[in-house]
Amino acid sequence: MKNSILEIKNLHVNAKEKEILKGIDLKINKGETHVIMGPNGSGKTTTANAILNNPMYQKTMGQIIFEQEDITNLKTDEIARKGIFMSFQLPEEIPGISVTNFLKYAKNKTTMQPVKVFQFKEEVKKYMEELNMNPKNMERSLNVGFSGGEKKKNEILQMLILNPKLAILDETDSGLDVDAIKTVSKGIEMFKTKENSILIITHNTKILHSLKVDYVHVLVDGKIVKTGDQSLAKEIEENGYNKYKNI
């Protein structure tokens, strides 16, 4: 039997009194890469936020199990410390906190161990080179005035540094040019190991050209309407979502 890392059971979620997720079931095993695809407004970002228990979204039914533990109602920071990471569709700008200090702090908090400064610096330097990032950005305020691409790369950098067990990537590819998509895919490849699991959320399929994935789920109107392998992504690329919209 494969090792389950995340299991979502019959999850219903409201945002501002309105039901957005209408019973989601999803199971991800260790080392697997899953994709959730779906049209705009289908509930993809809501799913990611619900996993991290963003208080702006209310769970009305269902359960989320991470490594055999019920995390449905844990606080966001506890969930993060268990090993779940989310790359934001729209990363927040935080003035007055440098990227370096933030990374160091986050690393310290997630690992709950002191950060070895030299090793940390070397690691950051290495990943930044891989991601074609401007080293000067490290001293800038977190995401403040960053371009869309710089913000997304910064999310991937955080993922690599924090090295979670499960990374949820919400539209990390959207709004990026071809080169940036390649760089980001490279970052994801580096993260992908036998143990690490990934949940990629996207409304287009470009990023899937350069990434091998295990499962593709189609999310429409708050429900997963179909699950398949990589070929399902190809099929959607050709035919769009229309065929799933009126199920």
Add this chain to the structure above:
Amino acid sequence: MAKTNLKEINRNIYDIKNKDEYEFKIKKGLTPEIIEEIAKQKNDPEWMKEFRLKALEVYNKLELPTWGPDISELNMDEIATYVKPKTKINDSWEDVPEDIKNTFDKLGIPEAEKKSLAGVGAQYDSEVVYHSMREDLKKQGVIYTDMETAVREYPELVKKHFMKCVPVTDHKFVALHGAVWSGGSFVYVPKNVKVDIPLQSYFRLNSPESGQFEHTLIIVDEGASLHFIEGCSAPKYNKVNLHAGCVELYVKENAYLRYSTIENWSKNMLNLNTKKAIVEKNAQIDWVTGSFGSKISMLYPMSILNGEGAKTEYTGISFAGKGQNLDTGFKVIHNNKNTSSVVNAKSISKNGGKCTYRSLVRINENAQNSKSSVSCESLMLDNISISDTIPVNDIRTDEVEFSHEAKIGKISDKAIFYLMSRGISEEDAKAMIVRGFAYPISKELPVEYAVEMNQLINLELEGSIG
């Protein structure tokens, strides 16, 4: 006989009544006798005693300010008991409130300093500070001493400048200050002397009575430069809850002065501090101010740009928690050509605290080609806190560049979620956001003060979650 007896009895009663009334009066108001008593105790020269008495006359004529925070709780009738020298109000360490003791502990302040900050210990040995002023500065003629000593030893310098920048007629509390001032620092930097280490008043705020009506007088002569740091982050505790200090800064031609303060008063305090700088040709004054604590603060440092090309920058932050009303801001008068002012003011309010930014920018007719840019930003940590901006911009010439920008906002739930998704607790996330917000101010402070300010922010935020 019986008649006489009756008269005598009556007179006795009358006398007793009189005596009562007399004592009552002393309690109720400030009298010349009290001022003379202060002058005597301070060993004032004659001119200073006269000065105090004149200030008292002004004080008795002026009314309390009718704008700004409500300070009606301040019982001016009781003012005499505030200022009487040697009022021994049974100060003891046991009487110092627990929250203040805790803050001292958390800031890691040594025992002796704790007691003197709380006004119950022996005065911290001020000799230590004088000796620590480097010999070479002394040789260059830099004077750094307490205000009383300056009055006695440098009468010419003091007479020429004392309460000339801040005249006693400014407002009632300045008049009060003029009459009863005590303690404070005096600095004179001679022409072209650059003082390359910051001078700090930290260690001498501590005499029990000096924290309340202290007078700071700094003269930076032509071409000289100085960084002066006042205060510390420990809450200064006084049983008597009025602080009316006065700071006068003279920045002569081509001189530079940077004046940094962290004011942190205990939360029973009414802080009505007056600070002004007169800036001459091509000279510059920079203010860096952190205002914490106090129940009510009314604090508006002012730069008067008298000389052509004079410059000023103001960088300030205030933090109001539960029950606090901090009314702060900056005033600048452009009185000459090519002058410039840059204002960067921030405020944080939480748990129902109130921060008001009240400012004045006046650019006079003769101040052509001047520039002024004002930016103020407020952060509210919850829905019950209040933040307000009341700017007055009085621009009397067209040939100026002027900009004013104000932002008021609540701490972002999305930003908190973002940080928490990186394993950072809610409390830490909020503190990070607040520290980041305050960073443009704290980076202007010497590093040890910046660290203290961050600790203070953390302390203020503690327990504010949930």
